Amino acid sequence: MPSQTRYDLFIDGAWRKPTSGKWTEIRNPATGDVVGEAAKGQEQDVNAAVEAASKAFPAWRDTPASKRADALYKLRDLVARDKETLARTITSEMGKPLKEAQGEVDFAISLLRFAAENTRRLQGEIIPGERPGEKILIDRIPHGVVGAIAAWNFPLALCARKIAPAVAAGNTIVLKPHELTPLSGLALAKLVEEAGIPAGVINIVTGDGPEVGVPIVAHPDTKLITMTGSTPAGKKIMAAAAEHLKEVRLELGGKAPFIVMDDADLDKAVEAAVMARFGNAGQVCTSNERTYVHEAVYDRFAEKLREKIKALNVGDPMDPKTDMGPKVSEDELKKVHEIVEKAVSQGAKLEIGGQRLKGGIYDKGSFYAPTLLTGVTHEMDIARNEVFGPVLSLMKVRDFDEALKRANDCRYGLSAYLFTKDLATILRMTRELNFGEVYVNREGGEEPQGFHHGYGESGLGGEDGQHGLEAYVDTKTIYLNA
Template identity: 75%
Template sequence: MSTGTTWNQFINNAWVKPASGSYLSVENPATGEKLAEVAKGDVKDVDRAVAAAKAAFAAWARKTASERADYLYALNRLVERDKEELAATITAEMGKPLKEARVEVGFAIGLIRFAAENTRRLQGEIIPGEMVDEKILIDRVPHGVIGGIAAWNFPLALTARKIAPAVAAGNTIVIKPHELTPLASLKLAKLVEEAKFPAGVINIVTGDGPDVGVPLVAHKDTKLITMTGSTPAGKKIMAAAAEHLKEVRLELGGKAPFIVMDDADIDQAVEAAVSARFSNSGQVCTCNERTYVHEGVYDAFAAKLRDRIAKLKVGDPTDPATDMGPKVSLAELKKVHEMVEKAVSQGARVELGGKRLEGGVYDKGVFYAPTLLTGVTQDMDIVHNEIFGPVLPLLRVKDFDDALEKANDCRYGLSAYLFTKDLGNILRMTRELEFGEVYVNRGAGEEPQGFHHGYKESGLGGEDGQHGLEAYVQTKTIYLNA
């Protein structure tokens, strides 16, 4: 398992040292403290994990749906039991405020529970044949070994989002957590072990993308790849998967428009805009990335928005009063600041923030000030490139037509927000807004029974709910005659 603060890999229900003998450091982005060392896996570790998953597949797939559900229910109870420890781990390795980490753990619990509840709802079909007494059966069967790659911004939930439906459907899985935030996934592996899953059903290999992610995607025995991460990384995965024509499900970048019409509840919209932008330091693929406000209420909205952002408390993520913690890494902070500087050079104005926070507690971590940009126009780079940080660009629109046109002027299509009381506009949105997930008169936050998916460069396939679960099976057509 782990020795002190050193973690090995979880392969075939054993804690295995990396073939390289090397380890990676995991640091707390709020304090700079070294939290642990984790195995630096490579292609040999991937081969071993995939072999274990392949050997376990036949027996796991033969288990009844109820039997697979029982293992997931057992895991769910253990996650519920250890939810405070898991939340503290997320906060330490990722930097999100503890109150948000608790929400993440709750979401992971919901994802595992949904998968357990729905193992028996992966149903086939019976179709009349053309021959006497013939029946055509459309069965749904598991793929085999699944390769999963998780991002760093929701280290527990994204791992649970891939493991739960994969094994519920009868597959086995090898997961690569992000090298910046592997600890929550490794603690989940401890609970997999305690829940007594059969050896090889769930495996976790830690390490970086080139050494672990690339061979996992390219491996001839992984039949489906599910990945959450950036669009450039997703395109590379899709290309690598093409060699063996394996399925890919990619949840990639987002550039969510947040549309506020002149009939909206302004106070509600302001609160949602702030929450949807600054939660998790803006490091959420569904975040409010660009806010479009009707010119009739723009001034009132902008004033209230400025006041609300100014009240955000940035600091120690373990403090219950903290609203926003650090960025996950210095590299991510620098990327965000460069985007702000570019926006200013193109004519945007910094109303609030626009800099790294320094002095006192901020000197120990990588904190960026909550930032409000005004004077933003549609042609600026910051309106089209994903920020993934605590920066809110505010734009004025003339009417709903203008808002729709600007919102759709985007290569991404994951999530969007709309605040209006006009049913006609809402119905138009369902036809004309080119995003896979839309929040109407509410803030962010998908639910386990929904379907989280994007259009355009936001990915392929989707996660969660019955549609997400069915992605982990394939159809088999049987012409049945006596």
């Protein structure tokens, strides 16, 4: 992506200057270079976007589902066409390795495809009435204007995850990409324009949370709020939406337990544990945050794990040989380092990493070393609070009972992992492990036809699949008589 690319706001099918007259520089976290500028939106811009979305809604609502599907298929084809350019944009603004960014684009394509395929599967019901000849119809209708807020860790996929089901269901949308990584969402807006999707159906307003996010949530004409981000931010959004009793869908933080039993395939488990912790530099809500290993295989697992972590190649995210890139920003790097220091002060043993990397390319970016902590106890802060960085906490458990107890003693409930060959253990997990999404004998990574959701402080509602799509419609009950 060329440096100094300046984006305006995408409102009502056109590119508009921000009312602030200001743009924010977006820097590459690997090099510190400016890779683009995004408009600094304000409440007036949000108001204009919501007005455009409201105006476009009746016609889009009444557009046949097949035509809405055609629009999404066209957008999907354009994203596929520009896969390499979009992947490089993701890497340049967010820092994830290019091969992971390419995977993110593939996921965005899959999300658009699923939504397009299912526009005609939002079906109603017909129920016999109590009066002669009466039918009770349960219709599925779009909400109206959807307000969407995306996180920075998957800057393209999270925008697609909001846009695709919203417009498939007949809504219009005003979306705010994260202020750290807005360029991927704006690149998607260019493809929305090229796809010929009607003006006002999809609007992209960039800017900070207080200036853009808060007005989106507070606007009386946004009927559904969908947000991916931190738990503290989600709580604020829910409180703000309460004034108008809006429906809110929140995909928030996680503290995924990674449970390895004594009968597990250790090579497969180690591979998955590393992928689930150090992929995207640990900046994933489904990351392996707590690794619980049965005492009978703990030493062997730990040895294999050390070797795997030490072999990780941290460097230029554009290099295909790179396994892990930088943290997204200096502030995020400092947060992770403070968490590691606190863990060590509480008695954890630092075996690998535990510091920012220095020298050469590392001096230009926000690189943190892949880190392994052992001797972690469940009472330590690092075992209870989300790290969101490349730090693996390894803990020994006596049996599955202890693993379950430790895993469930958590305010989060998004994702979990289990490695075992025992069917009885797996069946018990389905009843007793309190997480909305569990990966059994595999690494993480949700599918567009699944349902990505959590319990507790991991959020409300969910994303993806038929259940996620149905969140974007409301119901209307009609007692039909001649």
